[in-house]
Amino acid sequence: GFGLKSEFIGRHIHYEEKVESTQKIAHRLATEGAVNGTVVVADEQTSGRGRMDRSWHSPKFSGIWMSIILRPNLPPHQAPQLTLVTAVAVVQAIEEVTGLNPQIKWPNDILIDGRKTTGILTELQADADRIHAIIIGIGINVNQSQEDFPEEIARIATSLLAASGKTVSRASLMQEIFVRLEKLYLTYLNHGFQPIKLLWESYALSLGKEIIARTVAGDIKGKALGITDEGVLKILQEDGEVRHVYSADIHLGE
Ligand code: BTN
Numbered sequence: 001g002f003g004l005k006s007e008f009i010g011r012h013i014h015y016e017e018k019v020e021s022t023q024k025i026a027h028r029l030a031t032e033g034a035v036n037g038t039v040v041v042a043d044e045q046t047s048g049r050g051r052m053d054r055s056w057h058s059p060k061f062s063g064i065w066m067s068i069i070l071r072p073n074l075p076p077h078q079a080p081q082l083t084l085v086t087a088v089a090v091v092q093a094i095e096e097v098t099g100l101n102p103q104i105k106w107p108n109d110i111l112i113d114g115r116k117t118t119g120i121l122t123e124l125q126a127d128a129d130r131i132h133a134i135i136i137g138i139g140i141n142v143n144q145s146q147e148d149f150p151e152e153i154a155r156i157a158t159s160l161l162a163a164s165g166k167t168v169s170r171a172s173l174m175q176e177i178f179v180r181l182e183k184l185y186l187t188y189l190n191h192g193f194q195p196i197k198l199l200w201e202s203y204a205l206s207l208g209k210e211i212i213a214r215t216v217a218g219d220i221k222g223k224a225l226g227i228t229d230e231g232v233l234k235i236l237q238e239d240g241e242v243r244h245v246y247s248a249d250i251h252l253g254e
Contacts, residue, residue: 004175004178005175005178005179006037006175006178006179006181006182007182008035008036008037008182009037009039009068009070009178009181009182009185010037010039010174010175010178011035011037011038012034012035012037012038012039013038013039013040013041014029014038014039014040014041015040015041015042016040016041016042016043017042017043017044018042018043018044018045018046018060019040019042019044019045019046020045020046020047021045021047021048021049021137022040022041022042022045022048022065022066022067022137023049023067023121023123023135023137025040025067026038026040026067026068026069026135026137027123027125027135029069030069030125030132030133030135031125034069034133035069035071036069036070036071037068037069037070037182038068038069039066039067039068039069039178040066040067040069041064041065041066041067041174042058042065042066043060043061043065044058044059044060044061044065045058045065046058048065048139049121049137050119050121050139051119051121052249056119056121056139057149057150057153058139059144059148061143061170062141062142062143062144062148062159063139063140063141063142063143063144063159063170064138064139064140064142064170064173064174064177065139066137066138066174067135067136067137067138068086068135068136068138068181069133069134069135069136070082070133070134070136070185071131071132071133071134072131072134072185072189073130073131074130074131075129075130075131076124076126076127076128076129076130076131077230078131078230079122079124079126079131079134080107080122080230080231080232080246081188081193081196081230081231082122082134082136082185082188083107083108083120083122083136083231084107084108084193084196084197084200084227084231085181085184085185085188085196086108086120086122086136086138086181087104087107087108087110087120087200087203088104088180088184088196088199088200088203089177089180089181089183089184089185090110090118090120090138090140090177090180090181091103091104091110091203092176092180093173093176093177093179093180094110094117094118094140094160094173096176096180097168097169097172097173097176098160098163098164098166098168099164100112100160100163100164102117102118102203103203103204103205104200104203104204104205105204105205105206105250106204106205106206106224106227106233106250107231107233107247108120108122110140111205112158112160112163113158113163115155115156115157115158115163116141116156116157116158117140117141117157117158117159117160117163118138118139118140118141119138119139120136120137120138120139121136121137121139122134122135122136122137123135123137138177140160140173141157141158141159141160142159142160142161142168142170142173143159143160143161143167143168143170144159144161144162145159145161145162146158146159146162160173184196184199193229193230193231194229197227197229197231200227201226201227204224204226206224206250206252207224207225207226208223208224208225209223209224209252209253210222210223210224210252210253211223211224211235211250211251211252211253212250212251212252212253213233213235213245213248213249213250213251214248214249214250214251215245215247215248216247220235220237220243220245220248221235221237221238221253222235222236222237222238222243223235223236224250225242228244232244232245232246233245233246233248233250
């Protein structure tokens with residue numbers, strides 16, 4: 001059998017060969033009362049979704065395309081912290097299984113040698129004061145060869161195989177993610193964001209560097225200082241003002 005090592009994450013796994021998006025199925029299952037830790041996973045997605053209305057290329061058997069349903073008893077404004085908890089868990093799992101040294105680009109891209117291997121998309125079912133369910137979508141490029149990526153993303157994307165030269169077992173990596181995420185999630189619930197923040201910062205790619213944050217309201221330029229206790233990015237502008245960035249795409253500046 002699968003030999004599950006985690007207690008609740010992955011206890012219920014809803015597997016499909018081919019879906020439009022595991023997020024879509026997870027949303028439906030969450031509405032129908034799926035328990036905390038339920039996982040939806042597919043071998044292929046025909047319309048995988050990314051952040052900011054982008055699509056996510058999810059070819060058959062090449063990656064981990066999954067959505068995890070969690071039901072924390074928290075207000076919705078803490079959801080971004082859970083995204084950072086997840087990013088740390090996935091980085092640790094990738095390190096453990098492949099020996100690679102991935103880094104996190106705020107908020108939740110995981111890069112190896114500057115190229116993206118993983119994206120995380122968190123979506124909420126919530127009212128004003130409580131999260132009913134958080135749907136954490138994780139997409140990991142695992143066994144694509146570098147030539148397999150479509151032209152538009154070939155220069156910015158990579159896979160664990162392309163980066164390490166070794167085929168990686170998707171089942172082992174998923175297993176490791178469940179164990180790590182469960183541990184960090186409980187740390188977060190019991191001890192707050194501080195321990196997670198320290199871990200996150202130890203994996204962060206652009207701290208101390210000059211960056212440009214592309215937000216819907218325009219670009220913010222300056223030095224990335226770190227994240228706040230809420231998980232919000234702090235940027236020190238040239239004029240000395242510290243700006244807080246809630247949502248953006250980060251580019252390295254000059
Ligand atoms: C991003 O970096 O833009 C986030 C990408 C998230 C992709 C994953 S794959 C599994 C889950 N289902 C989806 O449709 N999207 C997420």
